[in-house]
Amino acid sequence: MLPLLYIIDCIIVQVTSKKSYDGKSVLSVIPFKESHYKLLSVLEEQNEINIWNEIRRNASVDIMIDQYNKSSWIKLFNSLDMKPVVTIDNVQKLLNSEEKMLNIQSRSGIRSVTDTYLTFNEIGSSLARRNVFIDCGIHAREWISPATCLFFINEFLTQYSAGGNAKQIMDTYKLHIVPVLNPDGYAYTHSKDRMWRKNRKPVGSNCYGVDLNRNFGYMWNTGGSSASPCSETYHGGSPMSENEAKAMQSYMTGKTWDSYLTFHSYGQWWFTNWGYTDTLPPQYTELVNKAKIGADALKSVNGRSYTIGSSAVLLYVASGGSEDWTRGTLNIKYSYCLELPPTGGSGFILPTNEIKKVGAETFKGICEYLKAI
Template identity: 40%
Template sequence: MVRKLYLKRNYYIWLFIGAVILSYMPYTVLAAESGKPVQRQIVKIYVQNQEDINELAGIAEPWEVHKDYIIIDVTEAEIQQIRKKGFSVEVLFESIRDLVNYYGVPQPHAGTEGLYHSYAELKNDFLQLQSAYPQIARVYDIGDSWEKTQGMADRDILAIKISDNVAQEEDEAEILFIGEHHAREWISVEVPFYLAKYLVENYNTDPVVRSYVDNGEIWIVPMVNPDGHQYSIDVDRMWRKNRRNNGDGSYGVDMNRNYSYMWGGPGSSGNSWSEIYRGPFAFSEPETQAVRNLALTHNFQAMLTYHSYGQLILYPWGYTYSPAPDKQLLSYMTTHMADLIKGVNGKIYTPQQSSDLYISSGTTDDWFYGELGIFGFTIELRPEGYYPGFILPETEIIPTWEENKPAALYLIQWSQLPADPLPDIKANDLDGPVTITQGSTISLKVNLNAGRQKGMYADWWALANTPFGWYRYNLTTNSWQPGMSVTYQGTLFNLAPYEILNISGLPVGAYAFYSGVDMNMNGLIDIGKIYYDRVGVNITPYIWPEITRNMMLKSSHFPTH
């Protein structure tokens, strides 16, 4: 009996010790399956310029970038490598566990123990949405995870399509939202999931949501990295990459360095042990292949991928400091999204070109933009700093989603706008041609749907080809003057119907009135870059008493002969 009690007591002791060890495991990086711990330390590295930042970003991905330092997690070997390059390194925390303990960050959990999704829960919730809203929601398996291709697990890359007539491929605008390329960024799963949930649950009650769903096809892929996600739940909370066995004792590829556009460039690593290992070749990973294949079989107008952390809204390019061809519009859109986000909870998300943070190659948004011509954006979600960093408390899941909702809805709306500006001009509220007798009133109104070009700089034109030469509308004086100079220069906006002429008594003859915008703001009419509308007006004779005729001619805005 004593021996049995002794064994039982030891059993509980070892059970307790084992539980303590397991509680620390999610915060320790393990070198593959060898069990050898590779401690990653959180450090501050002092920098003098952007070149320093880019050099360090080629070793590991910075958590935060500041004017004169960066925050980064690195191994001891990487610290020595960095110091050999002449950088000053200050160790902030020996491990993520030390960071958590220091700040007392509430521990978030995924799966049955917490509010963050596991892969199984995401799959189940997606299928429930499909079951509850079968006419507008359908779940697709768009590819396998790496471990599934090896027969090690049964995890798919899941997408949900939301549209009226969801079973059909209609000629409608399409948009793609993506989450969790990086396993430790749990919040990047939740925001796109809640977007899907919001759209289907509000379809029948919100006319705006209904319009978006009826007029477009919305694709959402919340978890591109299900293997890494599960590993971050079960073993290493700070795991970043997928779970490819690299064959040298290391595991994982950084999937946001695995896309083919400028693959292998600066800001990625050929070292398989690196956190930013780009893989053996572009699109080497089944997960990135799934995203690629989805994109190549659809006509997406925009793509938004969620990451954490930093509260940033990024746009191409990431691989170079050079501006993207659409930099002005990309900047305008991200600034608008930042304003929308701030309007919810007051959180500030900074819009900027990706490379302004640091150079990175083979990224998702660069590939969508550079290879496919699709506007690609990255939102780095809450928080702003390394406390709590990737360990975002569960209480912040819903606020993070809520503040990002209007930006997501704006991008959906933008994707469904006309690609080009649509100027419109009407005479007496008609598209023309209009025929009136001399002495009758003619009213001209112009309006503009800026489409997806809203915010772009342009020349605005309002011109008239009359029997006595060309005239242009002067916005400042609200009058017509001889010549063909520009009416207004500035950014495009949606213009409600605006009257530019209201007169009676124009001389007999054929008139052509034009309203347009020229996307090259240089004060010249650039053929090929101008969008315009035309209305014709024909004024026929009418026999007037001589004195009345002279009075009408004198009151005309245009000269007579």
Template identity: 35%
Template sequence: MILKFLACFLLVWVPCPAQKTRFDGFSVLRVVPTSEKQLLLSKQILENQNPLEVDVWRFPGGVDHSLDIQVSPKHFSKLNQTLTENGLQAHLLIRDVQTLISEQERLNKNVKETADLFNYGKYHTLDEVNSWIKNITEYYPNMTTALKVTQSYEGRTIQLLRISTGEGNSKPSFFIEGGIHSREWISPATVLFMAGQMLDRYSSDTRIKQLVDSFDWFILPVFNVDGYEYTWTKNRNWRKTRSKHGSCVGVDPNRNWDYEWCKEGASKEPCSDQYCGPSPFSEVEVKGVADFIMKNSKNIKGFIDFHSYSQLWMTPWGYTKQLPPDFKDQDKGSELAVKALQKVYGTKYNHGSIANVIYVASGSSADWTYGAAKIKYSYGVELRDTGKYGFLLPPDQIIPSGTETLEALIALANFVVNN
């Protein structure tokens, strides 16, 4: 959900296709507009600085909301000067992005593997995730089923795990997805951990058993499979899908849903990281997942789209700051979730509607599941952290993130069951 604000800019730093993009000397600045005037100025500065190698990691939805900007060493001084001239003070959040990328890779490689156990405390490639789905369904054949959702633009299979302990189709369902934005690695990792806990602790933990028994669970660890693969092989900071649009590549899969499509908070410029696509559901990945959800929407009572970063638990609407008629109930679920989450390690999350808490974003998954599929309890969640690492969390935060988020899920599920 975190976005790149510029419409299109010259990627002079991209190496030949055989190499992996490096971000040596790239830094991340944080700016906090303290007035409506400064907020408007910050947006205008970004819009008018083409071609700048600027990647907005966190966009300010309002006054006193942080704006995090990745900038190349070539344009660092110019951007900093422009901000200062307009009364905006920049704080250096990350000194060197490539250092964090390299450290994340090094630490991930050093996480020990065992021959017979899947290690939830490391980041996994798409092939490893798919192998996990295959293996977990063989290990828990009476509780799990692997389901193919659709094929991606590049021909990869998008598959999910169904966890069910009931007979027939009468039980309510809950749909969870991760990795809609490919660079947000903590999202699939957290989803995998929670799914593993639901299965491994089912027979020994009464709270987990109640959680699992309350719903049929549809769990999609990696939504944007092409983009996720690309972050492992070519560009760690890639966000979009990999479809072709003239000289540009990819659509923001969280701006492509057919509900209030391509209005505020989305772009019609194909090179933008907010590009909504040439039409609603133009992306085969989005259309495939939407079709699956709609086919099962009669029984789906809860939906969560996990993102990073910012530590937010949010509800519709994203396309407008106006609140929907169910907001009070929806936000009560958020409140219970973040309270349960905080009790584990003290991690603090904010909650509220998407447009009011983070920024206006039209054509999003949570708006569509609530507005079109009529899933009342639809949520968009931004996981750890608040900016120290951004998208580049070290692997030692995966299990803590999964542990606290699972507690939030238990609290939310209990609320949904009773409401």
């Protein structure tokens, strides 16, 4: 009897234990030299730090570090004039309050993002002739992204009969929405490790996961991604090696698309192409102008501003992104990547009372944008 009990106990422990971020802090630093970018890349590659919001030029980069080493990190970054500031002292404490909130909501029957494992949704009226592809949740820990896609779906389905934006957009467009493009990773962030970013494929060396947003097959592995399977930005063994990317490829190839929108968090950016190079894409001014229509409408709801421009110029080169593939390979001119709120602070751990606010403002923004293209 004892061995059986032991086994059951182990299973229960395995199922319920989550990775703890006790003793982890987040520092915001500002890299402004090539050597700073290199340093951050190397530190991430060696798993010394975990970069939350992508390396970028002359703007703050949030890095998760060990709390016990905090003063050494601060000393190091101060000596490089990178202006370190502690934005989260104890990540686990923030996660505990997030989990507490989710538990309260689920007990009281409030629908939360935790019950979502939907795959493809196609929404549109019979009048619709144009096609838009929208995906959320490529990166597992960016929870506000799937929540925002679900908000869109709910809004389009429940507000159509009321007329207004939902009707106008659905009479024009068929909307193909993937609320969670990385379902294994997303489930893992709920069950085991809230800060997981990649998918969950075993990739050797006791490491898991490919960064799906470095795996797409246009200008793959040409900068800003890693060949090391343990890295957070591992680009995979070959372009489009991952099932999630392949599924998108087989669904999208051969159809005509008027726009592609991919939602990440965080930073409040509305990115045009390219990610792989800081050379601007053709029709760049027009792309910025259309994005501005969306960003202005978005801002009119809650006052939140987005910065618009090429991601490689505003941040740093990153190849293998889905929006570069939709532009470069599928030739979808209006391919954009949006980084949802916040700009910094709690980062991925955005309080649940922000879900509706972010949903409503982003819905307004994309509706006005879609009317303009």
